[in-house]
Amino acid sequence: MELPGQDMRPVVNRLKRARGQLNGIIDMLEEGRDCEEVVTQIAAVAKALDRAGFAVVAAGMRQCVIADDGNLDTSKMEKLFLSLA
Numbered sequence: 001m002e003l004p005g006q007d008m009r010p011v012v013n014r015l016k017r018a019r020g021q022l023n024g025i026i027d028m029l030e031e032g033r034d035c036e037e038v039v040t041q042i043a044a045v046a047k048a049l050d051r052a053g054f055a056v057v058a059a060g061m062r063q064c065v066i067a068d069d070g071n072l073d074t075s076k077m078e079k080l081f082l083s084l085a
Helices: 005-031 035-066 074-082
Strands: none
Touching: 005 035, 035 074
């Protein structure tokens, strides 16, 4: 299943923000910042990555339903979805 680039623009933007947050976390650790601040930022990045993953799976499901020619592999889609859990 191919994902249309225009559908992925918000996901790409979210991942780029997460990348920036992750770089910030690395800087925080290297600076010896407070544990609570670091963990809060790690949780924020984890949530952003989760949301990006769910958006990709949702877009893939939409593609499969739109292009369904009777060969929709629901077990494959379920496996992809559950891999994010």
